[in-house]
Amino acid sequence: MRAWDLHEGTEIWSSPVQPAPLVSLVAYPQLQLVVTVDTQGLIIVWKAETRCEQASFCLPTSSSAMEACDHPDGTFLLVACAEGNLYVLTVPQLQVVSRVITFPHLSVNLTCSPDQQWVFVSPQDSDSGPKVFHTQSLPHQSEDKSPVSTTFPIRQSSRACWAPDEAARLMVMHRDDRGTQLVVTTFELKTKKSRDRVNILVQQLASFPLPDTMMPQLMQGHGSQVILLASGSELVVFTIHGLQLVAFQDHQRPITSMWVDLNRVITSSLDLSLRVYLWNKENKRPVLKSCYHLLEGSHR
Numbered sequence: 310m311r312a313w314d315l316h317e318g319t320e321i322w323s324s325p326v327q328p329a330p331l332v333s334l335v336a337y338p339q340l341q342l343v344v345t346v347d348t349q350g351l352i353i354v355w356k357a358e359t360r361c362e363q364a365s366f367c368l369p370t371s372s373s374a375m376e377a378c379d380h381p382d383g384t385f386l387l388v389a390c391a392e393g394n395l396y397v398l399t400v401p402q403l404q405v406v407s408r409v410i411t412f413p414h415l416s417v418n419l420t421c422s423p424d425q426q427w428v429f430v431s432p433q434d435s436d437s438g439p440k441v442f443h444t445q446s447l448p449h450q451s452e453d454k455s456p457v458s459t460t461f462p463i464r465q466s467s468r469a470c471w472a473p474d475e476a477a478r479l480m481v482m483h484r485d486d487r488g489t490q491l492v493v494t495t496f497e498l499k500t501k502k503s504r505d506r507v508n509i510l511v512q513q514l515a516s517f518p519l520p521d522t523m524m525p526q527l528m529q530g531h532g533s534q535v536i537l538l539a540s541g542s543e544l545v546v547f548t549i550h551g552l553q554l555v556a557f558q559d560h561q562r563p564i565t566s567m568w569v570d571l572n573r574v575i576t577s578s579l580d581l582s583l584r585v586y587l588w589n590k591e592n593k594r595p596v597l598k599s600c601y602h603l604l605e606g607s608h609r
Contacts, residue, residue: 322360366403373416424476459509468528517551539564
């Protein structure tokens with residue numbers, strides 16, 4: 310791993326060569342910390358400014374996903390094992406707070422909501438319905454008290470993203486009931502508290518089928534009503550109700566990464582170009598305009 314000064318364009322430090330390839334990295338900007346995990350499940354916390362190693366922890370198997378999580382009780386790291394267990398670790402000490410069995414013997418994907426109140430867990434290559442956990446309950450899991458979670462009424466989920474402007478709005482790409490067509494469904498999450506239990510309510514807001522020609526590899530949300538999908542070399546923008554707003558075919562080869570924020574969208578591709586798009590906010594519905602491209606780009 311290497312750290313760089315963005316203003317000077319110079320390397321600040323590099324870590325010692327690790328025994329196994331690094332597969333994921335998360336940052337804690339306020340704590341000036343970076344966390345890495347390698348193919349063997351070794352997790353290391355580094356001081357971002359000095360390269361000092363703060364702590365390490367080794368998972369029993371390789372990691373399938375890793376997410377940073379800020380919590381009222383402290384700062385945590387969520388790590389999913391290839392065997393389907395979700396570990397909650399303290400930061401920077403990397404002490405195990407809890408271990409949750411999500412999908413036994415299955416690798417999973419993790420994605421936290423913008424306010425970090427929810428974590429969506431979906432199994433890879435499985436017909437099982439994905440789950441969502443209330444993150445406040447994860448550190449308090451015990452033998453007699455399981456974390457607050459619920460299973461979505463869908464199967465074969467492949468992609469998911471949160472709506473940036475709605476903390477509890479989740480868009481999920483999955484197969485229909487027959488397993489023949491890709492569908493994008495938007496859900497709203499809420500908690501309902503009873504005397505001794507918190508339950509999660511999942512409400513479906515919208516759903517629409519994708520064209521048979523689309524097999525999206527990337528999915529991102531914008532605002533509260535817009536979904537961006539990268540399918541092959543094409544970038545397509547939909548509303549959550551399935552209205553196609555625009556489609557761009559600027560790249561010559563498949564899109565490999567996509568950045569979306571309030572002002573712009575940037576895509577990178579196997580053709581080693583970066584495409585930059587800007588949101589036009591003057592209209593009632595956001596409009597995306599292709600602005601320019603940069604050659605000699607990157608895959609990310």
